[in-house]
Amino acid sequence: MGHRVPYTSLPIDQTEVTYEHGPDSGTLSPVPRGRTTQLSITGSRAFPGTTRSLWVHAPAAAPTGPLPVVVFQDGAGFLDPDDEMRAAVVLDNLVAAAVIPPVVGVFVDPGNRNAEYDAPDATYADFLVDEVLPVVGELVPVSDRPEDRAICGFSSGGSAAFTAAWQRPDAFGKVIGLSSSFPQVAADYPRLVASEPVRPIRVLLQVGHRDLGWDEVDDNWVAANLELGAALLRRGYDVRLVVGDGAHDGNHGGVVLPDALRWLWR
Template sequence: MGHRVPFSSLPIDQSEVAYDHGPYSVPRPDVARGRTTQWKLSDSRAYPGTSREMSVHVPASAPAGPLPVIVFQDGADFLDPGDEMRAAVVLDNLVADGAIPPAVGVFVDPGNRNAEYDAADATYAGFLVDEVLPRVSEVAPISDRPQDRALCGFSSGGNASFTAVWHRPDAFGKVIGLSSSFPQVHGTPFPQWIVDEPVRDLRIFLQVGHRDLGWDEPNDNWLAANLEVGAALLRRGYDVRLVVGDGGHDGNHGGVLLPDALRWLWR
């Protein structure tokens, strides 16, 4: 059975485009809110001397068994119900409707954002696996299957999420990158990695705006870099979905798409 998309005229002037949020991004009186636990992580082995806030959101209808888990970089921004992402609201609504399985949301703030997020090595992936997820398991039972674990981020958080799943496909099998700042990673290695290295068992959702940073520049073009990563993944046969919007480098379009991105990951 196909899916028909209602007609919507393309904006001719792309300089300032905003998208309206859908019903999954709005609190509903018939949906019970999940429970959010917050704490500070200040004893990191991977990043000594840093301190960060962390939150874990467990859906109201969570079963007793191991649950899927989604780790959001820049956690406070994704958790804020008044911002664009509204991830806890989205999770509660999706779980209540059976659109995704009951899943634990993990919201991790950076300690040193650019140093952690814009690095091409596996340090951040190891930090999540060895330091963050064990703390999460003290709050809620989470699955250790890569197919049940997703990473999600915007801007530098998007390329941090992609880098982490690339280095640790044994720990994470799904990723959402929203307006990922791939050019900020030294040498922009991602397309070459995808070409040269064995295909991983990953499901990848990418979003970028047509007016993202440097969109008409020969260098540091974030739109082009996202398209190049998406094209490399498609050529290697990855399970990937690439959505290009008309916005700039902000969380609006990615936030509007977040419910559908999660539904697509767990389809």
């Protein structure tokens, strides 16, 4: 069945664009709310000397057995119901509407943000697989199938999400990258996507026309996201590229997040 999209005028002045959130991003009654538990990780093997908080958001009602999971970088920001992402609220609403399965949200704060998120290797992905998800599994059982595991982030957290799935497609089969900071990662992903075997991953990328360096030759966040999206499309990946009119902030990404999760689990 097709979709008819209501007319919306194209913003002419992109310096003042703010998107309104949809109903899935607000607390709805009588949607049952999930249970959020805060934990901390110290003494990390992958990142010695770091300490971080993480929050596990279990769905209000779930079948027994391992559940799908989505890992959010910059966890506190994604969890905040008064910020742009409101991810726990979104998960509760989508689960209650039965448009995604009961999903466990894992919100992980960084210990050393850029050192962890901008690295092109598998260290951060391995940390999530070997140190974070086992701790989560002690609270609520989570699936170990990559098609049941998504990873999501904004800015450097978005590029970290893509890197994790690229390096560990055996662990993460779904990716949401919002305004991802690919220019800060020492990996030529368009070239790698074009030359390496296709990974079994599903990817949604969002970027705004006025993201960082939008009119620069180098370190251009807009161009880097578009180039990666084009490379994925050319190789036949299951990919969706969403382009807005905003800057390097979480507004448009937060508005897109409910439909991004719908698309991942369609």
